[in-house]
Amino acid sequence: MRTALTIAGSDSSGGAGIQADIKTMTMNGVFAMSAITALTAQNTTGVTGILNATPEFLAKELDAVFTDIFPDAVKIGMVSSRELIHVIAGKLREYGARHIVVDPVMVATSGAALLEPDAVTALETELLPLAEVITPNIPEAEILCGHAITSPQEMEEAARQISENFGCNVLCKGGHNLNDANDLLYKTDGTALWFKGRRIHNPNTHGTGCTLSSAIASNLAKGYPLEESVRRAKEYISGALAAMLDLGHGSGPMDHAYALDPVWREEAAHD
Secondary structure: OOEEEEEEEEEOOOOOHHHHHHHHHHHOOOEEEEEEEEEEEEEOOEEEEEEEOOHHHHHHHHHHHHOOOOOOEEEEOOOOOHHHHHHHHHHHHHHOOOOEEEOOOOEOOOOOEOOOHHHHHHHHHHHHHHOOEEOOOHHHHHHHHOOOOOOHHHHHHHHHHHHHHHOOEEEEOOEOOEOOOOEEEEOOOOOEEEEOOOOOOOOOOEOHHHHHHHHHHHHHHOOOOHHHHHHHHHHHHHHHHHOOOOOOOOOOEOOOOOOOOHHHHHHHHHO
């Protein structure tokens, strides 16, 4: 069995973070492992507390994984401090990690900044250059390229700039009232590929970024090329959204396990 490691924060309500990552990796056929960067107290209505791991403990988590079950791919999500980013980048270089997918979690859905300025600099200088692909949404891409994105043409220009600046492939995600559900993959060889998506009218979108990046990492771990990994990941997240799970009082989670045997699920629902 192929393996994948998620380096991210914990979501106590299970819809995002390492919980979403582990569910996604499992459903995409790889063995999931985790290194937790932070504990969060959160649910579908918001975050009420964050407790960061210490750099020393995060280093021990990463050593424990890489020295025993070496991951075939690595997904990196929420990392809120410069010190933790420095530890992650150092360990990835030390162990020669491969197929690194970075979801640059920089801006909350509310628009609030999640990283201090020195952490943004560390992300840009230490972590992004190690990535095979990064998956910014529109607000995150605007931070990385330094200008507003208001059209598909500006998405292409922004993705090109980001790719050239940091030396990685860039999947610039649509949404945020721009370009519907279409994503743009800009590759380091200068080619660009649009992935058309169907807009699913489901208000419960908690954890979509975590899920997409984890699904990409899972498929890279299984040996699929980047374009196919993105295509398969978008197909998976579309299915999880289309299942129309409705939990919680806010923006709820997707049904990560939508593809489980329907007979088993029906029996479980009636137990």
